[in-house]
Amino acid sequence: MPFTQLTDRLNNVFRRLKARGKLSERDVDEAVRQIKLALLEADVNYKVVKDFVARVRERAVGREVLASVAPGQQVVKIVHDEMARLMGGERAGIAFAPRPPSVIMLVGLHGSGKTTTAAKLARHLSRQGRLPLLIAADLRRPAARDQLAQLGRSHGLPVWTGPTGFTPPEPDSPEAVRATLDIITSGLSEARTRGCDVVIIDTGGRFHVDEALMEELKKVREVARPAETLLVLDAMTGQEAVGVAETFSREVGIDGVVLTKLDGDARGGAALSVRAVTGRPIKFVGTGEKIDDLEPFHPDRMASRILDMGDIVTLVERAEAAFDAEKARELERKLRRDEFTLDDFLDQLRQVRKMGSLQELLSFLPGVGRLRGLKGLDVDEKQFGRVEAIICSMTREERRDPSIIDGSRRRRIAAGSGTTTAEVNRLLRQFSETRKLIKRLTAAGKDARGLSRLMR
Amino acid sequence: MRRVLNLGRRVDEELYEELVETLVSGDTGVQAAEDVVAEVRERAGREGVADGEGLRRLLAAVLAERLGPPGDLDLPPPGADPAVILVVGVNGSGKTTTVAKLAWRLAAEGRRPLLVQADTFRAAATEQLRAWAERLGLDLVHHRPGSDPAAVAFDGMRAARARGKDVVLVDTAGRLHTRKGLIEELKKIRRVLAREADGAPHETLLVIDGTTGLNAVQQAKAFDEAVSLTGIVITKLDGTARGGVVLAIRKELGAPVKFVGVGEGCEDLVPFDPLVYAGTLLGTSGRVQGPGASSA
Numbered sequence: 002m003p004f005t006q007l008t009d010r011l012n013n014v015f016r017r018l019k020a021r022g023k024l025s026e027r028d029v030d031e032a033v034r035q036i037k038l039a040l041l042e043a044d045v046n047y048k049v050v051k052d053f054v055a056r057v058r059e060r061a062v063g064r065e066v067l068a069s070v071a072p073g074q075q076v077v078k079i080v081h082d083e084m085a086r087l088m089g090g091e092r093a094g095i096a097f098a099p100r101p102p103s104v105i106m107l108v109g110l111h112g113s114g115k116t117t118t119a120a121k122l123a124r125h126l127s128r129q130g131r132l133p134l135l136i137a138a139d140l141r142r143p144a145a146r147d148q149l150a151q152l153g154r155s156h157g158l159p160v161w162t163g164p165t166g167f168t169p170p171e172p173d174s175p176e177a178v179r180a181t182l183d184i185i186t187s188g189l190s191e192a193r194t195r196g197c198d199v200v201i202i203d204t205g206g207r208f209h210v211d212e213a214l215m216e217e218l219k220k221v222r223e224v225a226r227p228a229e230t231l232l233v234l235d236a237m238t239g240q241e242a243v244g245v246a247e248t249f250s251r252e253v254g255i256d257g258v259v260l261t262k263l264d265g266d267a268r269g270g271a272a273l274s275v276r277a278v279t280g281r282p283i284k285f286v287g288t289g290e291k292i293d294d295l296e297p298f299h300p301d302r303m304a305s306r307i308l309d310m311g312d313i314v315t316l317v318e319r320a321e322a323a324f325d326a327e328k329a330r331e332l333e334r335k336l337r338r339d340e341f342t343l344d345d346f347l348d349q350l351r352q353v354r355k356m357g358s359l360q361e362l363l364s365f366l367p368g369v370g371r372l373r374g375l376k377g378l379d380v381d382e383k384q385f386g387r388v389e390a391i392i393c394s395m396t397r398e399e400r401r402d403p404s405i406i407d408g409s410r411r412r413r414i415a416a417g418s419g420t421t422t423a424e425v426n427r428l429l430r431q432f433s434e435t436r437k438l439i440k441r442l443t444a445a446g447k448d449a450r451g452l453s454r455l456m457r
Numbered sequence: 458m459r460r461v462l463n464l465g466r467r468v469d470e471e472l473y474e475e476l477v478e479t480l481v482s483g484d485t486g487v488q489a490a491e492d493v494v495a496e497v498r499e500r501a502g503r504e505g506v507a508d509g510e511g512l513r514r515l516l517a518a519v520l521a522e523r524l525g526p527p528g529d530l531d532l533p534p535p536g537a538d539p540a541v542i543l544v545v546g547v548n549g550s551g552k553t554t555t556v557a558k559l560a561w562r563l564a565a566e567g568r569r570p571l572l573v574q575a576d577t578f579r580a581a582a583t584e585q586l587r588a589w590a591e592r593l594g595l596d597l598v599h600h601r602p603g604s605d606p607a608a609v610a611f612d613g614m615r616a617a618r619a620r621g622k623d624v625v626l627v628d629t630a631g632r633l634h635t636r637k638g639l640i641e642e643l644k645k646i647r648r649v650l651a652r653e654a655d656g657a658p659h660e661t662l663l664v665i666d667g668t669t670g671l672n673a674v675q676q677a678k679a680f681d682e683a684v685s686l687t688g689i690v691i692t693k694l695d696g697t698a699r700g701g702v703v704l705a706i707r708k709e710l711g712a713p714v715k716f717v718g719v720g721e722g723c724e725d726l727v728p729f730d731p732l733v734y735a736g737t738l739l740g741t742s743g744r745v746q747g748p749g750a751s752s753a
Contacts (some may be wrong), residue, residue, distance in 0.1 A: 112666060130748065142585065143588030147580070149580075164562040235666070239702060240481070240670065241670075244698075264633060264635070265633075268672055
């Protein structure tokens, strides 16, 4: 989970604050010092930290805070608000050109994840009903165009790698820039022919101090006239994140940032720093290696997650995306009629899995940060696979009516699924418990008082 | 840094405070920075250093000591078994390029390297390494996308013996150190290599992007725990990143830094030199440069 270290340290500071009924200016100063250290250890830029803690302090020592009933709580709220503000406050979306195709250009250092992000973004937009075309214009890294072409092929996204018979020249030669521009202009006309309304350009990466790259990107910008230029930035970048963002912003001009590799345990520095330095918001975050692992960025939700206040809104959105409304209605019917079978059980399991890994889902819940390190929270994701295998090794009759599963059937199922009879037994027991619970719930549902009794 | 330590500057509290800030802004982390400055302060008092220039030299020396020994590969001489280098790291850190650069270096020293692409996950990983193999005139062993990386490692070892290669360089898929399943996969690759040659892998190198912040410490710890690192390669130090995280890593881990990647050319990988690195970290002595940099 990202930001756990920052979350833990801030939690400690807040716990001490909240334990006090009254706060003096000195208490606030000590807390501010601790927050400063926590942010620095989280790779937040030095200058950004200085400004941030100064603002928090100024607001926290105000009369209405120190004199309030729960001053510690107030300070936490101030930190939360300032953090959300630091990251831009409101969610910022993608701007589209008034006349299609809208061009989105991705820039960034090598290894930041431009190519993967390009494919993810195309997928995201096509799911919203747009027709994207990817242009592979990175002639610097060997096989970068192959990578995008393969990603496109396996996910049904069109990729333009240049006119037929195109062979890339040596990188850094004058021909290379011309060839890059050729790919882009031919790609743009291809997009018009195909009627694509969004074009996503993957560009070459290198170091921002590299003049040749900056010149190339400027030229690409002139030719492509992007509605959006997005900087792709590795979330694990350290103090240099600010330098990178500043340089791209100054030299090429950017409209927003995509923060990648946020599925690791990044400390949050880049997330908290870039907006303050460039004035440009983070628009998306990359949260995994799969094509769908790209999410819109919400500053306030991120602030809540960093401060271990949970992010229920995102969790609900995930659930909505993963669960099929039609299936849900059918399930409800089955539950009412007490027809819930192992097949339905498996179905449910698969839908939950679609929402993300359990570890990740847990990270959306408030207060989970404090439980971290407890045994048993380290969920074994493989368990799901085993349950799936067990159910799939049953016959249709067995799934419909598990009561017929005797000792010999249990042995067969265990052998077929590569598990043990003990595991098969456990699953069957769990399933019968679930059914009992459902029966109680549906019975309670018919009687509102019963339900409220159950909730208590 | 030059501003902080200009010649005539008096050595006082404020100066030490600024030194800590300078180090932290180079990704050393607060803890490591404070340790270093505490030692500098103590030695400055003992050795009577009172001006900015003296302090700069002292600081560079303290840093160099903490950064560890100069780096080089530690491979068995050509013999019955091929030497094996396993290259690991998170996504986008520069593993493939590092593998190519190492191979070029070894070939220049008269060894016969074989490239093995055990990254069967990322799209076009093989094509990328093949482009290098063609450029350098080296052999490449690879499988289809999606196949078992440990099986590629196995075939690589067999191929090396059959073709009389004396160094096998194994490139692996980028993986975040927090992904348990992928780390297990890496352990399996290592087990296969260990079975195929005595003492293999002889080098297990973690490639870290030089712009990474303190997260690099977690990366190093996790990879070391999984596959016992013998060394670290810091890449992409041709930008303005100062790579101070090495200081934080050295504080936690035994594995030394062996190479520094400073450019895109195959010759742009230089053995780690603590004094030069200290200069880079302080921003006083120019940047680490590869032979390719002079022509640029």
